[in-house]
Amino acid sequence: MATYNTNEFKAGLKVMLDGDPASIVENEFVKPGKGQAFSRVRIRNLKNGRTIERTFKSGETIEAADVADVEMQYLYSDEQFWHFMNPESYEQMAADKNAVGDNAKWLKEQDVCIITLWNGVPLAVEPPNTVILKVVETDPGLKGDTSGGGGKPATLETGAVVRVPLFVQKGEAIKVNTRTGEYISRA
Amino acid sequence: MTTDASGDWQPTAALEVLKLRARLLERIRAFFSERSVLEVETPILSAAAVTDPMLASLATRYTGPRFPRGQAFYLHTSPEFPMKRLLAAGSGSIYQICKVFRDGEAGRLHNPEFTMLEWYRVGFDHHRLMDEVAELVMQLLAPYLSIETPERLSYREAFRRHAGLDPHTATSTDFATVAKAHKIGVPPGLLTQNDLSVWRDLLLTHVVEPMLGQGRLTFIYDYPAAQASLARIQLGDPPLAARFELYLNGVELANGFHELADADEQRTRFERQLHTSAAGGQPVVPMDERLLAALAQGLPDCAGVALGFDRLVMLAAGSRTIEDVVAFPIDRA
Numbered sequence: 001m002a003t004y005n006t007n008e009f010k011a012g013l014k015v016m017l018d019g020d021p022a023s024i025v026e027n028e029f030v031k032p033g034k035g036q037a038f039s040r041v042r043i044r045n046l047k048n049g050r051t052i053e054r055t056f057k058s059g060e061t062i063e064a065a066d067v068a069d070v071e072m073q074y075l076y077s078d079e080q081f082w083h084f085m086n087p088e089s090y091e092q093m094a095a096d097k098n099a100v101g102d103n104a105k106w107l108k109e110q111d112v113c114i115i116t117l118w119n120g121v122p123l124a125v126e127p128p129n130t131v132i133l134k135v136v137e138t139d140p141g142l143k144g145d146t147s148g149g150g151g152k153p154a155t156l157e158t159g160a161v162v163r164v165p166l167f168v169q170k171g172e173a174i175k176v177n178t179r180t181g182e183y184i185s186r187a
Numbered sequence: 188m189t190t191d192a193s194g195d196w197q198p199t200a201a202l203e204v205l206k207l208r209a210r211l212l213e214r215i216r217a218f219f220s221e222r223s224v225l226e227v228e229t230p231i232l233s234a235a236a237v238t239d240p241m242l243a244s245l246a247t248r249y250t251g252p253r254f255p256r257g258q259a260f261y262l263h264t265s266p267e268f269p270m271k272r273l274l275a276a277g278s279g280s281i282y283q284i285c286k287v288f289r290d291g292e293a294g295r296l297h298n299p300e301f302t303m304l305e306w307y308r309v310g311f312d313h314h315r316l317m318d319e320v321a322e323l324v325m326q327l328l329a330p331y332l333s334i335e336t337p338e339r340l341s342y343r344e345a346f347r348r349h350a351g352l353d354p355h356t357a358t359s360t361d362f363a364t365v366a367k368a369h370k371i372g373v374p375p376g377l378l379t380q381n382d383l384s385v386w387r388d389l390l391l392t393h394v395v396e397p398m399l400g401q402g403r404l405t406f407i408y409d410y411p412a413a414q415a416s417l418a419r420i421q422l423g424d425p426p427l428a429a430r431f432e433l434y435l436n437g438v439e440l441a442n443g444f445h446e447l448a449d450a451d452e453q454r455t456r457f458e459r460q461l462h463t464s465a466a467g468g469q470p471v472v473p474m475d476e477r478l479l480a481a482l483a484q485g486l487p488d489c490a491g492v493a494l495g496f497d498r499l500v501m502l503a504a505g506s507r508t509i510e511d512v513v514a515f516p517i518d519r520a
Contacts, residue, residue, distance in 0.1 A: 007291075028294060028295060029292070029293060029294025029295070029296075029297055030294070030296075030392045030393075031292060031294075031297065031392070032388055032391060032392060032396075032432075032439060033432070033439055033442045033493075033495075034239065034241055034242070034414065034416050034442060035241055035384075035387075035388040035391070035392075035414070036241060036384070036385045036388040036389070037241070037291065037292065038374070038388075038389065038392060040392075040393070052372060053370065053371070053372050054372030055371060055372055055373065055374055055389065055393065056374050056375070057374045057376060057377065057385065058291065060374060060375065060376060
């Protein structure tokens with residue numbers, strides 16, 4: 001079993017915390033001049049996404065988590081699983097609802113996503129920062145409005161609903177920021 | 188700070204900050220010169236080392252004339268021991284500005300080598316020395332930040348005020364309750380080890396320290412006897428160490444003692460610390476017999492203090508990390 005000593009702590013280190021894989025977000029060394037040294041870490045549980053604080057005495061160890069990020073191409077969903085393929089090895093992998101979560105609404109066939117694997121099983125799916133998706137449903141809006149002010153909801157081909165400027169019409173493709181869920185431009 | 192390896196020859200501190208360091212050093216020397224405190228230099232390398240289990244020494248080796256078979260030398264963690272030998276030899280009040288070294292310490296407020304200002308005042312007790320520390324620090328920082336009148340809090344008052352418990356009488360369960368209330372993720376081993384010193388340090392660093400010295404100098408004094416280090420212990424219930432620490436804006440800036448002068452008591456503390464180190468699997472280092480001989484000869488009644496110069500510069504410059512005030516931190520050394 002691989003372990004990490006507090007001296008090895010740094011942002012991005014993947015460790016086991018309370019039985020779940022977790023990623024260190026921030027590590028601060030604190031020590032009174034004549035006292036006990038501590039590593040005070042902010043750590044994100046990779047299963048539920050929650051960030052907590054935890055303190056270790058310097059020299060304590062923590063179990064390493066077998067977590068790796070790989071790039072995979074999204075293929076299709078069968079409602080129960082989302083299927084991905086490694087574009088180099090053609091190896092396929094299925095991610096379940098827990099791993100995909102809310103990001104399902106940004107997954108478009110052929111797009112390359114980052115899959116976080118824990119012990120070889122998909123733990124989380126991260127879509128590209130921006131995706132191009134087609135508008136399948138939106139009100140016609142006012143003719144002649146090109147300012148983009150105001151806006152209206154638009155349903156995209158993946159089911160996501162984003163606010164778009166009034167001039168965007170059904171059938172058009174738009175670019176969306178998946179981190180904020182905001183419209184960027186017409187594609 | 189750049190992460191590009193090709194840029195890491197460059198200093199991490201701005202030239203303006205390096206100029207500020209130089210100005211502050213000048214003014215420290217002027218301060219002591221006006222008071223006829225003598226500037227001294229003592230060796231960085233020592234055949235003996237500090238026995239405190241909370242301080243780890245770096246070591247090197249000399250081989251050559253005088254030591255043909257080679258001799259281990261420890262880089263000092265503070266110039267305290269040789270400075271006390273000078274005091275015992277009749278130097279009178281002295282100060283030193285030097286680099287000191289600590290293994291295992293690197294972070295926002297720590298670099299393994301750092302600059303320390305250490306001084307000893309013959310005939311002072313720790314309260315009188317606190318007055319002088321306040322005078323120096325206020326004088327040095329006045330041009331850069333506004334600081335209110337200094338305050339003094341006993342260790343007990345500081346914990347009562349900011350953590351809501353009495354650090355001298357609290358049990359592990361009491362400390363754990365406060366830690367939980369402050370949402371501290373307690374170190375795994377601590378809940379089973381029942382080590383009160385570690386509990387006190389945990390709450391001190393996580394709860395109390397961040398509240399100390401907000402816009403003013405806060406001196407904490409009367410430490411638990413277990414944390415006396417090289418300070419005298421005042422008998423009482425509980426017995427308290429004649430030790431103080433200075434905080435400003437949550438940063439620990441200085442540590443001082445009414446110095447222990449009893450050679451036998453000092454030897455007992457060294458032995459106890461070495462025993463703790465051995466039990467904890469830490470290296471057992473040679474204790475400083477020359478210091479003990481000097482104490483046996485007679486250390487004048489004095490108080491001494493060590494002040495982290497880099498942290499003082501951080502406060503003057505408004506820097507968040509020590510890397511912003513030293514030219515080349517350890518990863519660029």
